[in-house]
Amino acid sequence: MCLERRLPLVQPFVQRPLSQLKSCHAFMTEWNELVGIRSMRRHTPPTALLQAFEACARHLSVSRAAEELSLTQSAVSRQLAALEAQLGLRLFQRVRQRLVLTAAAATYGPEVRAALARIETATQEVLAHRGAGGTLNLAVSPTFGARWLMARMPRFQALHRLVVVNMRNHTTLPWPLDFSGEGVHAAIQMGSVERPGVAVHPLVPDVRVPVCAPGLQAGGALREPADLSRHTLLQHTTRPRAWVHWLQAHGVVGVDGLRGPQYQHHAIVAEAAAAGLGVALMPRFMVEPELASGRLVVPFDLPLDDGQAYCLTYPEDTAAQPVLRAFRDWLLNEVPADILGRTNAPPGESSTALHMET
DSSP, rough: OOOHHHHHHHHHHHHHHHGGGOOHHHHHHHHHHHHHHHHHHSSSSOOHHHHHHHHHHHOOOOOHHHHHHTOOOHHHHHHHHHHHHHHHOOOOEEEEEEEOHHHHHHHHHHHHHHHHHHHHHEEEEEEHHSSSEEEHHHHHHHHIIIITTTTTTHHHHHTTTTEEEEEGGGGGOSSSHHHHHHHSSSSEEEEEOOOTTTTEEEEEEEEEEEEEEEHHHGGGTSSSSSGGGGGEEEETSSSHHHHHHHHHHOOOSOOOOSSEEEEEEHHHHHHHHHHOOEEEEEEEEGHHHHHHHSSSSSSOOOOOOOOOOEEEEEEGGTTHHHHHHHHHOOOHHSSSSHHSSSSOTTTOOOOOOOOOOO
């Protein structure tokens, strides 16, 4: 930093009375912090410039970006030029009247988009709650949410009445899930490949049993597993080889485990089985109401447990956020400890209520 630019920063220090002077170490600490803040601000572009860049990078069109931002095209062009001047980089090239991202912009764009999304989410949350309560954006598979989670949510709301939990369909989001980019704080999903920086807590094991309508079992049509050769096997698209594994696990031969119609959601598979369309291999916990009411029966209680489980996942660096921590601790305590053969609470932590001002 040149001398002329340093003088305005130094003056507040050198003009202090002798009685207010600190030790040399304290002085240098305060000086370094001040210079660091000024340096950081110098390298951080204004939000308006970043918004113009993000819109142009997404639309690859200045006119469409201008329309979205309610600005003129010339204003957006000036903002892009100002951002490129501050960064000292070209972000766009024009090819046949169309914007093309440079390599730098292709890298910079997703990061800026994620940062702006976080700012927008934080702003909406503070406006919605005025500092009390909070919001949790949860990605969850539809059937798990409907069949297991939703019935338990009133207990969470009773404990944390100022917290809003928004739920999104996990299956419609890109995989692997970009928590920040999608504006999602946590996800509940089937299985989980270990990813650096992502915490994983198993919730409910995916133990599957054959189920069907009572009419299919009438008259001894399903006395033993080999009888499945005369029935339609209902398939789930995310577990296309589940029947194959079940047949192998129980030594059943002469049955083609890959045949049968495929369905995307467990709820549809369960309804197809209840309607008498065939035999389904379903997680038992998802069809407990149908089993209790008699809409579905288990023709032979031979489970398939391949170690898969529905898991709660979230970025490790957000684990201390009060709303996320409250939901995580509550959710893990909703799962009986004996289901997974271990205590579900995070190491060194116990379930805690989320204390907030009312």
